[in-house]
Structures are given as C-alpha cells and as structure tokens.
Amino acid sequence: MTSNYLFSFGRYQRPFLYPLQTAHGQWSVREGLIIQLIDAAGKNYWGEIAPIPWFGSESLAQAIEFCTSLGDAVCWPVVVPDQLPATQFAFSSAIPYGYEPLEPISADVSWSFLLPAGEKVLEAWQQPWELGYRTFKWKIGVAEIAKELVIFDRLLTALPQGAKLRLDANAGLSYIDACTCLSSLPTGAIEFLEQPVASLTEMLRLAERFDTPLAVDELVSNLGRLRHCYEQGWRGIYVIKPCIAGSLAALGDFIQERQLDVVLSSSLESSIGQRAVLRWSEEQEMQGRAAGMATSSWFGLEHGKPRI
Numbered sequence: 001m002t003s004n005y006l007f008s009f010g011r012y013q014r015p016f017l018y019p020l021q022t023a024h025g026q027w028s029v030r031e032g033l034i035i036q037l038i039d040a041a042g043k044n045y046w047g048e049i050a051p052i053p054w055f056g057s058e059s060l061a062q063a064i065e066f067c068t069s070l071g072d073a074v075c076w077p078v079v080v081p082d083q084l085p086a087t088q089f090a091f092s093s094a095i096p097y098g099y100e101p102l103e104p105i106s107a108d109v110s111w112s113f114l115l116p117a118g119e120k121v122l123e124a125w126q127q128p129w130e131l132g133y134r135t136f137k138w139k140i141g142v143a144e145i146a147k148e149l150v151i152f153d154r155l156l157t158a159l160p161q162g163a164k165l166r167l168d169a170n171a172g173l174s175y176i177d178a179c180t181c182l183s184s185l186p187t188g189a190i191e192f193l194e195q196p197v198a199s200l201t202e203m204l205r206l207a208e209r210f211d212t213p214l215a216v217d218e219l220v221s222n223l224g225r226l227r228h229c230y231e232q233g234w235r236g237i238y239v240i241k242p243c244i245a246g247s248l249a250a251l252g253d254f255i256q257e258r259q260l261d262v263v264l265s266s267s268l269e270s271s272i273g274q275r276a277v278l279r280w281s282e283e284q285e286m287q288g289r290a291a292g293m294a295t296s297s298w299f300g301l302e303h304g305k306p307r308i
C-alpha cells in the first residue's frame with residue numbers, strides 16, 4: 001500500500017573542528033541534506049542524505065537534483081535509483097526510523113572513538129578513555145608507514161589494559177607496506193586492520209597470509225559492492241556505512257541471510273542519520289562489535305544540530 005506525504009528538503013553545512021585527514025586528502029566541511037515527509041495526519045518524519053562521493057556515493061549535487069525532481073509531494077515508498085545510495089538510505093529510513101528526531105540516543109550502544117592521524121594520537125585517546133570509551137580507531141597510511149609504526153608502538157604502550165585498537169588505512173597502503181605493517185603487529189595487539197590495500201585480490205591474499213583480522217571498508221561502500229566481495233570469497237569483517245549503503249531493508253536482509261561479521265561505521269552524518277542507523281541496528285542481530293559512529297566530537301558544539 002502506498003501513502004502520500006508532503007515533501008521538502010534543506011541543505012546543511014557542518015565544519016569540522018579541524019580538517020579530517022584521510023588517505024584521500026583533507027576534508028573540512030560536512031555537507032548534506034535533511035529530507036522531511038509529513039503524512040496526512042500531520043506527523044513529521046526526517047531523513048538524512050550524507051553523501052561521500054570519494055567513497056562511492058552520489059555527489060550532493062546529484063542528490064539535490066533528485067530531490068528537486070520530486071516536487072512537494074511523494075508517494076511512499078519512494079523509488080530511488082541505485083546510483084544514489086545515500087539518497088536511498090534517507091528515503092528508506094525516514095518513515096520507519098525518522099520519527100522524533102530529538103529522542104536521546106541509547107546509552108547502551110558501545111562506540112568506537114575515532115582518533116586523529118599522526119602524533120596527535122598520543123594525547124588524543126586520554127579524554128575519551130576517561131569518558132568511558134574502550135575501542136579506538138587510528139588512521140594510518142597518512143605518513144610513511146615506518147614512522148607510523150613507531151608512533152603505533154608508543155600508542156600500544158600508552159593505552160591502558162582493556163583498550164581495543166583498530167587501525168584503518170583507508171586503502172592507502174601498497175601491498176608491500178601492508179605486509180610490513182601486518183608482520184610487525186604482535187599477535188592479538190589490535191582488534192582488526194581496516195582496508196590496508198585497495199584491491200580485493202590483495203585483501204584476500206593478506207587474509208590468507210596473516211592472522212590479524214582484516215576488515216573491508218572502501219570495497220563495500222554500497223550493497224552492490226558488498227554482494228560482489230561476498231561472492232568473491234571475503235569472509236573477514238565488513239565495515240558498513242549504512243548512510244551511503246543504499247536501502248536499509250535490503251542491507252539488513254543481506255547481512256542477516258549471510259550472518260556477516262559487521263562493524264557499523266559513520267559517514268560523519270548528523271544525529272538524524274545516526275539515530276536512524278541505531279534504531280535499525282537494534283532490530284538486526286549484529287555481533288557485538290563497537291559501532292564506529294562516535295564522531296560528534298569532530299564538530300563544534302554550535303553545529304551540533306543540523307540546520308533544517
């Protein structure tokens with residue numbers, strides 16, 4: 001059964017406190033769209049389009065073009081083309097999960113804390129540790145790997161017992177550097193290494209060669225790519241960014257049917273997208289890995305809520 005909704009959308013911009021440094025370069029402002037649907041009874045539903053074009057999603061301009069084409073009323077479910085996965089997420093999540101956008105996010109969620117790249121990391125874990133974070137993620141592949149491994153050693157020594165560490169190279173290492181990194185990691189030192197190299201063939205080779213658990217991230221940025229990796233034989237961890245992965249219902253079915261080992265990850269979306277992901281994930285039977293979504297500290301408090 002379809003229903004009619006009034007439809008509108010608005011654009012937001014949220015500057016990071018300091019630019020996010022990744023293997024793809026610097027990122028200083030998060031831009032996205034908030035969509036709003038109103039049913040016949042006047043009830044509001046919200047959804048977020050938070051694209052990351054360099055991660056395989058559509059651009060903001062493409063999302064705006066699609067939203068503009070809808071006019072000011074829609075029939076739900078709204079059919080969104082597969083080329084617009086971040087837009088698919090927003091429309092698939094708005095009605096089931098986009099109600100009451102100000103309800104507090106559950107305190108039971110276990111979060112991973114994203115640490116800054118480089119030497120800053122040696123100071124940056126302490127405050128979140130005191131706030132109760134126990135899982136940390138550190139970006140590598142930003143500087144020379146040998147230098148990063150020296151910092152990593154100091155970080156391992158500094159972190160208290162009970163801390164879990166994830167490394168994320170954003171596909172920025174060569175195969176040789178990935179081997180250097182994995183050979184130097186003491187057994188059990190980290191929870192997993194996330195996407196050291198770009199190629200799936202090389203990821204499969206590394207998984208065969210080393211005991212440290214490996215996760216794919218860039219390779220599974222949407223449902224089509226996720227399916228491809230699974231079919232090619234990837235049986236390690238899958239880091240999934242639901243906000244750019246496409247339809248939430250289809251994503252949930254794929255994960256459940258194959259019992260994938262999943263880590264939920266942020267697309268640096270606002271609380272609207274984040275709340276939808278968490279409400280959805282509560283309905284899924286996920287294994288107990290901390291979600292990589294504790295990123296609000298990357299934004300200034302004055303930008304804590306999206307402008308609608």
Ligand SMILES: [Mg+2]
Nearest residue numbers: 168170194217
């Ligand atoms: Mg990653």
